[in-house]
Amino acid sequence: xxxxxxxxxxxxxxxxxxxxxxxxxxxxxxxxxxxxxxxxxxxxxxxxxxxxxxxxxxxxxxxxxxxxxxxxxxxxxxxxxxxxxxxxxxxxxxxxxxxxxxxxxxxxxxxxxxxxxxxxxxxxxxxxxxxxxxxxxxxxxxxxxxxxxxxxxxxxxxxxxxxxxxxxxxxxxxxxxxxxxxxxxxxxxxxxxxxxxxxxxxxxxxxxxxxxxxxxxxxxxxxxxxxxxxxxxxxxxxxxxxxxxxxxxxxxxxxxxxxxxxxxxxxxxxxxxxxxxxxxxxxxxxxxxx
Numbered sequence: 001x002x003x004x005x006x007x008x009x010x011x012x013x014x015x016x017x018x019x020x021x022x023x024x025x026x027x028x029x030x031x032x033x034x035x036x037x038x039x040x041x042x043x044x045x046x047x048x049x050x051x052x053x054x055x056x057x058x059x060x061x062x063x064x065x066x067x068x069x070x071x072x073x074x075x076x077x078x079x080x081x082x083x084x085x086x087x088x089x090x091x092x093x094x095x096x097x098x099x100x101x102x103x104x105x106x107x108x109x110x111x112x113x114x115x116x117x118x119x120x121x122x123x124x125x126x127x128x129x130x131x132x133x134x135x136x137x138x139x140x141x142x143x144x145x146x147x148x149x150x151x152x153x154x155x156x157x158x159x160x161x162x163x164x165x166x167x168x169x170x171x172x173x174x175x176x177x178x179x180x181x182x183x184x185x186x187x188x189x190x191x192x193x194x195x196x197x198x199x200x201x202x203x204x205x206x207x208x209x210x211x212x213x214x215x216x217x218x219x220x221x222x223x224x225x226x227x228x229x230x231x232x233x234x235x236x237x238x239x240x241x242x243x244x245x246x247x248x249x250x251x252x253x254x255x256x257x258x259x260x261x262x263x264x265x266x267x268x269x270x271x272x273x274x275x276x277x278x279x280x281x282x283x284x285x286x287x288x289x290x
Contacts, residue, residue: 126180199254
């Protein structure tokens with residue numbers, strides 16, 4: 001079959017279909033491409049693989065090759081098939097319009113056959129930075145405009161939206177020290193009266209035993225001002241009273257929960273002690289079931 005066995009070079013059988021030949025070629029071309037291969041004879045093997053694929057992928061050339069067998073002059077036939085073209089480039093591919101190799105290598109190496117110069121990478125955008133912004137609960141409830149000192153030393157006015165939740169972030173484009181975006185992560189200062197869970201706020205309300213037992217109207221604080229709250233008779237520690245819409249604003253406005261805690265008066269003298277003794281004798285009651 002002449003000086004070269006193209007079937008052997010592509011590692012396919014003589015009855016191999018076109019798709020099988022193409023698949024084997026792609027694998028070997030990738031293996032021996034001079035730009036990526038570490039094989040010592042990569043360039044020579046690469047050109048042989050291209051030569052074999054040029055013959056076996058062309059129906060007429062393959063038929064002629066199979067017919068002539070040992071009479072096949074591979075050098076003459078291979079070169080004459082490219083008459084009128086500009087020949088091979090550095091990578092071993094024909095530069096002619098009908099070479100057929102361009103599309104294959106475009107998919108494997110992204111057009112590596114056109115240029116061996118490394119592609120210039122676009123510079124990565126500056127990374128974003130995050131800093132904590134501490135606010136009072138009243139500021140979050142009302143919404144405020146704050147003057148923030150940036151890492152660069154400049155000042156910028158930032159609008160704090162009403163009802164923003166803790167750990168949410170406000171984005172300042174291009175305000176980081178490296179030119180990237182700066183994120184202000186909202187943190188709440190500890191409040192002396194309220195605690196916060198999402199959009200809801202909580203207030204502990206201390207009651208005397210008689211206020212809890214008999215019921216009473218007491219003044220309680222909210223973020224919008226104090227109100228009178230009617231405590232029902234028989235209130236107990238841990239009981240929650242809901243004030244609708246008194247939490248943080250948003251798509252869904254939160255509520256305020258008043259959590260009842262009953263406190264007993266201290267025993268400061270004998271009279272106080274006698275009062276407790278009288279209560280004990282009168283009620284004959286225990287909060288425990290056992």
